[in-house]
Amino acid sequence: MYAQMVKSEATNEDPALLAAFQARIDAGEKIEPKDWMPEGYRQTLIRQIGQHAHSEVVGQLPEGNWITRAPTLERKAILLAKVQDEAGHGLYLYCAAETLGVSRDDLTEALLAGKMKYSSIFNYPTLNWADIGAVGWLVDGAAIVNQVALQRTSFGPYARAMVRICKEESFHARQGYHAIMQMAFGTPEQKAMAQDAVNRLWFPAMMMFGPSDKDSVHSAQSMAWKIKINTNDELRQKFVDQTVPQILYLGLDLPDPGLVWNEARGHYDFTEPDWSEFYDVLKGNGPCNADRMAARQKAWDDGAWFRDGLMAHARKAAARKMAAE
Amino acid sequence: MSNEWPLWEVFIRGQHGLNHRHVGSLHAPDAELAIRHARDVYTRRNEGVSIWVVPSAQITASAPGDKGPLFEPSNAKVYRHPTFYDIPDEVGHM
Numbered sequence A: 001m002y003a004q005m006v007k008s009e010a011t012n013e014d015p016a017l018l019a020a021f022q023a024r025i026d027a028g029e030k031i032e033p034k035d036w037m038p039e040g041y042r043q044t045l046i047r048q049i050g051q052h053a054h055s056e057v058v059g060q061l062p063e064g065n066w067i068t069r070a071p072t073l074e075r076k077a078i079l080l081a082k083v084q085d086e087a088g089h090g091l092y093l094y095c096a097a098e099t100l101g102v103s104r105d106d107l108t109e110a111l112l113a114g115k116m117k118y119s120s121i122f123n124y125p126t127l128n129w130a131d132i133g134a135v136g137w138l139v140d141g142a143a144i145v146n147q148v149a150l151q152r153t154s155f156g157p158y159a160r161a162m163v164r165i166c167k168e169e170s171f172h173a174r175q176g177y178h179a180i181m182q183m184a185f186g187t188p189e190q191k192a193m194a195q196d197a198v199n200r201l202w203f204p205a206m207m208m209f210g211p212s213d214k215d216s217v218h219s220a221q222s223m224a225w226k227i228k229i230n231t232n233d234e235l236r237q238k239f240v241d242q243t244v245p246q247i248l249y250l251g252l253d254l255p256d257p258g259l260v261w262n263e264a265r266g267h268y269d270f271t272e273p274d275w276s277e278f279y280d281v282l283k284g285n286g287p288c289n290a291d292r293m294a295a296r297q298k299a300w301d302d303g304a305w306f307r308d309g310l311m312a313h314a315r316k317a318a319a320r321k322m323a324a325e
Numbered sequence B: 001m002s003n004e005w006p007l008w009e010v011f012i013r014g015q016h017g018l019n020h021r022h023v024g025s026l027h028a029p030d031a032e033l034a035i036r037h038a039r040d041v042y043t044r045r046n047e048g049v050s051i052w053v054v055p056s057a058q059i060t061a062s063a064p065g066d067k068g069p070l071f072e073p074s075n076a077k078v079y080r081h082p083t084f085y086d087i088p089d090e091v092g093h094m
Helices: A015-026 A039-058 A060-064 A073-098 A104-112 A129-150 A156-184 A188-207 A217-224 A232-249 A275-285 A289-324 B031-042 B064-075
Strands: A260-262 A267-269 B007-013 B020-027 B050-055
Touching: A039 A060, A039 A073, A039 A104, A039 A156, A039 A217, A039 A289, A060 A073, A060 A129, A060 A289, A073 A104, A073 A156, A073 B020, A073 B031, A104 A289, A129 A156, A129 A188, A129 A232, A156 A188, A156 B020, A188 A232, A188 A275, A232 A267, A275 A289, B007 B031, B020 B031, B031 B050
Parallel strands: none
Antiparallel strands: A260 A267, B007 B020, B007 B050
């Protein structure tokens, strides 16, 4: 989700080993870092977990943008805590990826070189305070739908990171809904802002699940390996079904005229997002792609002297200690 | 030489009276900063009263392939469990 369009890697290994590996997965066993695993499994996970980690870190940018402009001290403290959580989530995930034999710096450099991606959603701007509430509620809400499922993913370190993240993420969605509630039940101007934020962020949030994967071979492999637990379509439907009543409670209009309860299916029908927009954003043409990458590059470059300085100090202190002993 | 901060394993004691438990890992240039980072990354919600950090490179782990020889022998030793022994009810609780 925070990992979209992750291509699964082909694997070309001993059929007996592959069969034994698949049997472990089918039996519901977790795979741990030192266990034998197909190279395709390892590479797919590095790509998926890495993209997920990058999303958590880049996801701090649209929200960090509003910390100094939060309307009250309480909202400022809440937003600060949420953004700090996102940094933590990125760290849990980088560590999970590192157990697969890639380093955090490698992953960061791959992102900066344009060889890895982060979720399309963070290429949309947060124009006003209502957007911050809507991001917490809709974007984190969509992320939770995906991440709850991923707690059962087959790779142990990834599943454990998801458990921690899910525990913390529910605060994110609730604080966002709470902020939007205050606006929806506030003055007509505030209500209009809440409506506008929901209208603008609805389809980008729906895109977070990625395009329909019913024809995708890569999805089939990832599902067989339990790297993915549900299809993109299943997760998207779940998100729609849980979110529509939340919108109605606020007294806001539904952001899509196609959102209609379908008695026969037992689900809400909805309009598919504009997938050409999605592919365009992935290609780098979203409203904020350039800004996000520039901010990541600047943080990486500006932090270099600090990372290197602390490392030099640690080496010197260790050498001094050794000499004294 | 790589300037990437080395990896540390983090262990947290959740409450007094419990063991330190492995919670995850992080990067830090030295032990002191590893503790500070662990505090920020792993105890944002009151999860701990004490932190241990150990350089990941210092951990020695058993090999997954040795699972059989290491752990299977104890499967066959059912007599190590109290339930192996039938004690008559008349004897009372034991």
